[in-house]
């Protein structure tokens with residue numbers, strides 16, 4: 001497709017900060033999004049297995065993992081919005097066309113996500129304590145939730161893929177010259193690529209379980225049998241899931257379109273495979289050290305870094321396709337600098353996000369390490385007060401500046 005046609009689809013107003021900022025933030029936030037998706041899917045899968053099992057360790061794990069899945073769902077959604085904003089800023093000609101071509105599914109995405117979330121909460125509501133009862137009520141609701149989450153992810157996958165083939169857009173929009181404006185068709189998918197991203201849930205939840213076990217070890221009274229069960233389960237999930245993911249990634253690379261086939265043998269897939277292998281090997285290399293200090297949390301932290309590399313590879317493929325093949329340079333977007341919104345974004349992210357997150361992490365860490373009832377120290381209480389005050393100031397400035405811009409200037 002002629003690059004000038006793609007450039008003509010850009011927002012004539014330009015963008016409010018350097019395009020590289022959006023590109024980098026897009027990659028980083030997508031890595032966080034997919035990490036939360038992995039925990040959501042991994043925890044839901046473990047909950048389902050545990051819920052259908054009579055073994056008390058499995059049932060206890062199911063009980064813990066449904067709580068994890070519930071939180072991971074909100075995190076995945078919130079952290080999905082961030083890359084959504086970034087991708088539509090720097091890649092608007094591609095992202096919007098892809099969305100319009102499958103508009104029915106884009107709207108359906110919200111509905112399916114709501115149904116999936118409701119199904120998860122129904123399961124949660126019906127099964128308050130799986131560890132103290134051998135009966136699981138309505139496991140079908142959890143199966144439905146997982147199915148809907150996969151459908152939601154698949155829609156995102158199709159949108160991400162369709163945007164990479166501008167040369168096919170006309171054929172999709174008007175097959176054989178007859179316009180199809182229904183938006184009901186999902187035009188493109190790659191089983192290997194989607195499978196790779198989804199299958200990473202298995203090793204990622206394994207790494208998460210190592211951290212969960214280390215967290216529980218802080219309590220003196222913890223059941224040693226349960227800790228051993230988590231250890232053995234995680235050490236199985238990590239290598240098995242890792243090998244499946246790498247096989248699917250290889251399949252993805254082999255099935256790349258001919259115009260970017262060379263990408264498969266470049267530095268990015270090799271680096272990604274290498275860091276994923278390291279992430280799989282790390283818990284085994286650490287061995288007994290996992291029980292000491294903060295070492296039990298290191299494999300998950302390293303896994304998060306590996307996911308950033310996965311996200312960079314995914315972005316490099318997009319770059320190679322859109323710039324290398326179609327001549328579209330996302331970095332030459334017209335700049336219309338808006339310092340206020342740029343500063344605001346970083347301050348919100350760093351100060352408010354960082355401050356509130358530090359408080360929440362401190363409370364959950366300390367609560368987990370305390371025997372009996374946890375009472376927050378004055379310092380921790382002050383962190384909470386500061387966090388809430390910052391949020392209050394943020395909301396205030398939002399309305400004050402907004403009203404001033406709208407009516408005062």
Ligand code: HEM
Nearest residue numbers: 037076077080081083084087149150152153156157160197
């Ligand atoms: C909860 C279920 C979800 C699952 C399983 C899921 C899974 C995925 C997967 C596998 C991809 C990569 C697709 C590919 O590149 O082939 C992806 C991309 C993406 N997801 Fe999600 N997702 C979910 C929810 C969401 C939500 C709720 C949002 C937004 C509100 C979102 C926003 C995005 C965006 C914007 C991308 C593409 C970013 C880009 O191309 O740079 N996702 N998701």
